[in-house]
Amino acid sequence: MLTDEALAAVWLTLRLASVTTILLFLVGTPIAWWLARTRSWLKAPVGALVALPLVLPPTVIGFYLLVVMGPQGPIGQLTQALGLGVLPFTFRGLVVGSVIYSMPFVVQPLQNAFDAIGERPLEVAATLRAGPWDRFFTVVLPLARPGFITAGILGFAHTVGEFGVVLMIGGNIPDKTRVVSVQIYDHVEALEYTQAHWLSAGMLAFSFAVLLALHASGSGKRKSGGK
Amino acid sequence: MQSIHARFRVAHDGFTLDVDLLLPGRGVSALFGASGSGKTTCLRAIAGLEHAPGGTLSVNGEVWQDDSRGLFVPTHQRPLGYVFQEASLFPHLSIRRNLEYGMRRVPERDRKVSLDHAVELLGIAPLLERMPDWLSGGEKQRVAIARALATSPRILLMDEPLAALDLARKQEILPYLERLHDELEIPLIYVSHAPDEVARLADHLVVLEQGRAVASGPLGETLARLDLPIRLGEDAGVVLEGEIAEIDQAWHLARVAFAGGSLWVRDSGVPIRQHVRVRILARDISIALEPHADSSILNVLPATVEELADDTHPALALVKLNAAGAPLVARITRRSAARLVLRQGLAVWAQIKAVALVG
Numbered sequence A: 001m002l003t004d005e006a007l008a009a010v011w012l013t014l015r016l017a018s019v020t021t022i023l024l025f026l027v028g029t030p031i032a033w034w035l036a037r038t039r040s041w042l043k044a045p046v047g048a049l050v051a052l053p054l055v056l057p058p059t060v061i062g063f064y065l066l067v068v069m070g071p072q073g074p075i076g077q078l079t080q081a082l083g084l085g086v087l088p089f090t091f092r093g094l095v096v097g098s099v100i101y102s103m104p105f106v107v108q109p110l111q112n113a114f115d116a117i118g119e120r121p122l123e124v125a126a127t128l129r130a131g132p133w134d135r136f137f138t139v140v141l142p143l144a145r146p147g148f149i150t151a152g153i154l155g156f157a158h159t160v161g162e163f164g165v166v167l168m169i170g171g172n173i174p175d176k177t178r179v180v181s182v183q184i185y186d187h188v189e190a191l192e193y194t195q196a197h198w199l200s201a202g203m204l205a206f207s208f209a210v211l212l213a214l215h216a217s218g219s220g221k222r223k224s225g226g227k
Numbered sequence B: 001m002q003s004i005h006a007r008f009r010v011a012h013d014g015f016t017l018d019v020d021l022l023l024p025g026r027g028v029s030a031l032f033g034a035s036g037s038g039k040t041t042c043l044r045a046i047a048g049l050e051h052a053p054g055g056t057l058s059v060n061g062e063v064w065q066d067d068s069r070g071l072f073v074p075t076h077q078r079p080l081g082y083v084f085q086e087a088s089l090f091p092h093l094s095i096r097r098n099l100e101y102g103m104r105r106v107p108e109r110d111r112k113v114s115l116d117h118a119v120e121l122l123g124i125a126p127l128l129e130r131m132p133d134w135l136s137g138g139e140k141q142r143v144a145i146a147r148a149l150a151t152s153p154r155i156l157l158m159d160e161p162l163a164a165l166d167l168a169r170k171q172e173i174l175p176y177l178e179r180l181h182d183e184l185e186i187p188l189i190y191v192s193h194a195p196d197e198v199a200r201l202a203d204h205l206v207v208l209e210q211g212r213a214v215a216s217g218p219l220g221e222t223l224a225r226l227d228l229p230i231r232l233g234e235d236a237g238v239v240l241e242g243e244i245a246e247i248d249q250a251w252h253l254a255r256v257a258f259a260g261g262s263l264w265v266r267d268s269g270v271p272i273r274q275h276v277r278v279r280i281l282a283r284d285i286s287i288a289l290e291p292h293a294d295s296s297i298l299n300v301l302p303a304t305v306e307e308l309a310d311d312t313h314p315a316l317a318l319v320k321l322n323a324a325g326a327p328l329v330a331r332i333t334r335r336s337a338a339r340l341v342l343r344q345g346l347a348v349w350a351q352i353k354a355v356a357l358v359g
Helices: A004-037 A043-055 A056-068 A074-081 A089-118 A121-126 A132-143 A143-161 A163-169 A178-190 A194-224 B039-047 B097-104 B113-122 B137-149 B167-183 B195-201 B221-225 B230-235 B333-337
Strands: B003-012 B015-024 B028-032 B056-059 B061-064 B082-084 B157-158 B186-194 B204-209 B212-218 B237-248 B253-258 B260-268 B275-281 B285-288 B299-310 B317-325 B326-333 B347-352
Touching: A004 A089, A004 A143, A004 A194, A004 B186, A043 A056, A043 A089, A056 A074, A056 A089, A056 A163, A089 A132, A089 A143, A089 A163, A089 B082, A121 A132, A121 B082, A121 B204, A121 B260, A132 B317, A143 B137, A163 A178, B003 B039, B003 B253, B015 B039, B015 B056, B015 B212, B028 B039, B028 B195, B039 B082, B039 B157, B056 B253, B061 B097, B082 B137, B097 B137, B113 B167, B137 B167, B167 B195, B167 B347, B186 B195, B186 B260, B195 B221, B195 B230, B195 B237, B195 B260, B195 B275, B204 B333, B212 B221, B221 B326, B230 B326, B237 B260, B237 B326, B253 B275, B285 B317, B285 B326, B317 B333, B317 B347, B326 B333
Parallel strands: B028 B186, B028 B204, B082 B157, B157 B186
Antiparallel strands: B003 B015, B003 B056, B056 B061, B204 B212, B237 B253, B237 B275, B253 B260, B285 B347, B299 B317, B299 B347, B317 B326
16 A cells, blocks of 8 residues: 555645645735735736736746745845745745645635625624724634635645645655655656555545535535525 | 714715714704715714715714814724614624624623613514524614614614615614614614605704705704705605694594694594604695685694795795794695785695694
8 A cells, every 4th residue: 555655745745735724824814805905006916926826837936936945046045044044945945835836726715705795794893893803803704714614625735736836846855845746756757556546546535525525615605695 | 062063075986075064962863865965975974984084073072083183083993883774784693693792892881771672672582593694674674773772872873774675674663763762862863865764753854965965954944944845856844743632532533732733633543642743745735815614624724924935846836834833834836826925924724635643
């Protein structure tokens, strides 16, 4: 069945996807909120920037990340000055890459959810003495819950499935950057088809389960939202 | 200091609201006008939901906005209650939690209205454990009103709370609003475009037109102004306050006594001595020089002509009458006015064809 190497890759992948999803909620929620509410001219450019990973080849994202996070790049210089070393070919570097790569999959569902809530519930809450943070946590978060579920599932699953970005900025270091998708590639390169099958089938089942969960939560939302 | 003073100038999208209002600090003030007259914008500015730059607002001595001093109290720090046109209950909270949402955010020492009292006033006790999706439109709006009341507001703002409801639901809620009017100590500002709601509920009337207040004053006086019936069209008429003085069991009639005399209305079961309002539409009053004993009209009041004015249609004229202190407005044809040689100070008889008891 799975080799120790493969198990390590699975464990690493889950760790990467979990950390990335948590960070994406923290970074993506304010961005999505801003995009849903702002009337600034910056809305369109920022929205386009966030959506870029949807259309760019992962290798392009990986390449630029490699450049800016490398020893000569601006982020590389910063991380070195902070005593963090350089990020490429580390787990942290992978997390940074994954956050950027999966950003649109979290921001867009959240932005749609915030849009759908509209101004009215917030105005009502304000007339009922709720301050801005209070309104966000007691009205926006519960009303946007289906959006958060969708965003979490998509962000996690999309991170699990990434390959190009990982290969560019992470390389193939066991326990540090060798995730499942890279491990499968390795198995195939080495003609270890049986091992490749196990992992691939696992990914297939995982992906199917994710989409099933997404559709199920979607229909649940429709039922409770019905008027 | 028991008054509300609001001065706002808001301009956006080709619309300008420019008002300077002094409203009584008690009772119901109606902001009346057609859609697009700026009444909702005005109410939102009072609530702080809209920031009218350069505006000032004080409510019973408390300043909520004075931009010349850089003062703008955000909505959530204003002790107000606001009822929107759609009930806008929080769909994720039960009715009880909806009611508690605002109340729990008010410091305990400021809670003057208990949840039980708000629930009882609006008659929503059986609904408490339900979710908003299961309520009818009228029930939702009653919950929304109770929710606003439960915050013990110092002013209650209502933005056409009945406009989204059908006639039956309106009739269901109006008695509760009347109860608020009678029992609440706080001022209520009520936005409406429905003359019948205004006649029933308002004590003070502000008429808005294209962002400006064209009239503001006590309901009775303001409705009797001859420059307003033109704007009210078919709904022009006056409201008189009085009390039930006598009930004629045999003919199912009740006599309403007011300052200038009395009127017979259909007996609708209102007990004697009960304070009531009657509404008389201008088109239901005709004028005669002699009292006719041979007519079917029940209510004939002696009056003097105070003022004559042209109506919108060239065939019609408006006549303001003074019936022993009670102002009446009659809409008659100009030909009749000429034939009777109506002029200021002439003693006439006002024949009143229909009187509606409005609460």
